[in-house]
Amino acid sequence: MRITPQRVLILKTIISMNRHLTAEEIHRELPSFITLATVYNNLKYFAELKLINELSFGSSCSKYELANSRHYHVICESCQRIADFNYPLLNEVEYAAAQVAHFKVNRHTLEFYGLCQECSRKNNE
Template sequence: MSYLVEQSIERLKYNNIRITPQRHAILEYLIDMDTHPTADEIYKALEKDFPKMSVATVYNNLRLFTQMNLVKEMNFGDHSSRFDFASNEHYHAICTQCGKIEDIYYPGLDDLEEVTSSLTGYDVQSHRLEIFGLCPDCQVNNRQ
């Protein structure tokens, strides 16, 4: 079990949340996958191991993880939320053709909220940055 899984489970236990096998599997899947899956994709990936688990179980656990700030829900306008394990602040590059999402870590933006607050007087609560373009695979496919 990875350190992030252990740390997340300890946080759930600290908040008196029961660690079910399904909850553990959903969390582990999110940590292991960097594809920013939808709830349906998570369900399909885990249904073989948990045939009695429902899609509602996945949604309910994702809602819980989001409320606890373990997971971020991302909406990109395609009417399906994607979920990202929130281990540290990062941004996203999104392919406009295939929908692939890549994480971008850029320490130069670490103080963005503080700078914005200082410049505008806003009480900044959160931010997100998304960059849209064609991924390398789609660029190659478009040339063919």
């Protein structure tokens, strides 16, 4: 991987903001000489290198997070907010899936969908 000033700035932005970000949100925090296309290209590259995770939970745009821990997600069906959900990894489920389906399972994801507190409160008004 060639280290460029753009890549360093993009990674620093992801680290400093410490939340689930769209490419556009990352781009807004960067100097104007870094184009949105550069952001998208580097996010794709970082995901291939497993430095970041691309989260595409049915919404129209992906969100990205630093790949510094394995965890699950809770997604608001109204505002698309994503919250991390730390729970022991379900390795025994991976093993069972591998045995039943005759697959070599490499990883799994688990998402929960509902309403965040703010959207739930709005629905009750």
